Amino acid sequence: MRRNKMRFTSALALGAVMALGAAACGSGDDSGGGDKLTIAYVGVQTGDNSPELGINISNGVKLAIDQYNATNPSKKVDFKIYDTKGDPAVAPGQVQKAIDDNVTAVVGPVFSGESKATVPSLEEAEIPNISPSATASALGKNNWKFWHRVISNDDAQGQVDGDFLTKTLAAKKIFVIDDNQEYSVGLADKVFATVSAAGVTPQRDKIDPKATDYSSTVNKVKSAKPDAIFFGGYYNGGDKLLKQLRDAGVTAKFLSDDGALDQKLVDGAGAKQAEGALLSCACQSINPSASNPAVAKFIADYKAKFSKEQGTYSAEGYDAATAFLNAFKAGKTSPKDVNDYLKTVNFQGVAKPIKFEANGEISVKTIYMFQVVNGKLKFLGDAATVKPE
Incomplete structure (x- = not known):
């Protein structure tokens, strides 16, 4: 499938700006050459629809990206937030902004209603997306190729x-x-x-x-x-x-x-x-006595960075971002290559083992x-x- 047609018109408008200096867009290091790597968070941050859940997730994503960038990879990763307010009527506009911004991958959408309203656009634009929290069972029955989630339905x-x-x-x-x-x-x-x-x-x-x-x-x-x-x-x-x-x-x-x-x-x-x-x-990461030693480190790192305890879906956001970061480490930097890499993902995340079924569902259902x-x-x-x- 081709990228969303709006990307073409947006590219004309953005071309001159990008020619003057791509470094003006975002905070990433483009020293590795080629397009920038950007992980976007798409979900609630403000409003009446449980913003704290969204902040838990975006913090988890940011922690994973900051830790990755601290290793001085050849190409650092930008992080962008697109606030949907948890509203299915607002979400499509925010997703279109992410598409127009040429993001590499998306953590989100966060809620089921906004996922239903926006994943078709991400699918058309061929942008891999991993929801840390949208659980509606119907989402896994759409034969989407770029959609995944790290939580049971x-x-x-x-x-x-x-x-x-x-x-x-x-x-x-x-x-x-x-x-x-x-x-x-x-x-x-x-x-x-x-x-x-x-x-x-x-x-x-x-x-x-x-x-x-x-x-x-x-x-x-x-x-x-x-x-x-x-x-x-x-x-x-x-x-x-x-x-x-x-x-x-x-x-x-x-x-x-x-x-x-x-x-x-x-x-x-x-x-x-x-x-x-x-x-x-379907999350267990707020259990400090979990057998996975990475959990204790995650809890400590999260608190040190954000001055508060991690919460529901923080680890799922972290694990979703880590799946994308692992793809980048493997040299997969185009959205399509990242998506292909997700088919092979199999690692012990902070929240649970991360392995996707053919339809994008997480394998572990506990x-x-x-x-x-x-x-x-x-x-x-x-x-x-x-x-x-």
């Missing part, structure tokens, strides 16, 4: 979450809620189907994450008297819902997903209201469980085997 997570509700928690009455976003609905649908197949007849409702009053949903949950609640969504929205449920006297076990796996869920809901909440994720204990997120382990505290 909603089918895997939803199955495990549903089994956890009915087997580990032994819940007989379950209430499923989502925040009506692409990622959230798909995951909630899979949980709903899984618990239904186990003989439970769940009830269902939706919330608006931008609303402030969830009394309608809270009243429905109170009336249903469930043993457990599953919330498909992000921490902004999930925090308010959890607080209002607990304040209304609902004591049912609360299980949510990786979109809500952030200390901001606890801070927003209140430590008392959030205590005992369970959260699943889902992990976390729990709020004494106001902090605690890693429990493999969701298939752990018991909550």
Whole structure:
């Protein structure tokens, strides 16, 4: 496939500038000759749609690139950020900017909705992209050639979450809620189907994450008297819902997903209201006792660089960038050559082993469980085997 047609017209406009001095664009070292190497982050950085998750990722990407550049490679790598605000309506414009900027590879898009809206453009432009966090199962069924992700999809997570509700928690009455976003609905649908197949007849409702009053949903949950609640969504929205449920006297076990796996869920809901909440994720990197020694180094390096603890998806961003950097180390510097190299990638990342299936899905499907204990997120382990505290 040819590059996006807009690249041709953009090249005419940019040609004179580039002729005067390519060094004016970005901060990379072009001493190696040829086009610059640029890894772009495409995803949320600001706005209402869980910006902290995006900042976790972009920090992980930056750390990997800075560490690579510190080794003084023959051609250093630029890093550019394209803020989508987590909005599928904003994302296409940001992706087009990345395409016009002739980036080599993309870490992102971050969320499922914006991935659905923008990956076709990256596909047409033949730019390899690795999402660290978009989990909608449908994304892996489009026969895309340049798309990858380093996290399990909603089918895997939803199955495990549903089994956890009915087997580990032994819940007989379950209430499923989502925040009506692409990622959230798909995951909630899979949980709903899984618990239904186990003989439970769940009830269902939706919330608006931008609303402030969830009394309608809270009243429905109170009336249903469930043993457990599953919330498909992000921490902004999930925090308010959890607080209002607990304040209304609902004591049912609360299980949510990786979109809500952030200390901001606890801070927003209140430590008392959030205590005992369970959260699943295909990520495990916030476990400082993980057997992979690179995890401890990553945690220390991240904190030293950004003066805060790494969080959900930080390691996935780091691993996605590392896959591209490994391609550069192997001398693969064109987008197509980088993409071909990804077919052969097989290394132990910080978050998990990184190896892609033919459709771009990550090979490792393990889902992990976390729990709020004494106001902090605690890693429990493999969701298939752990018991909550």
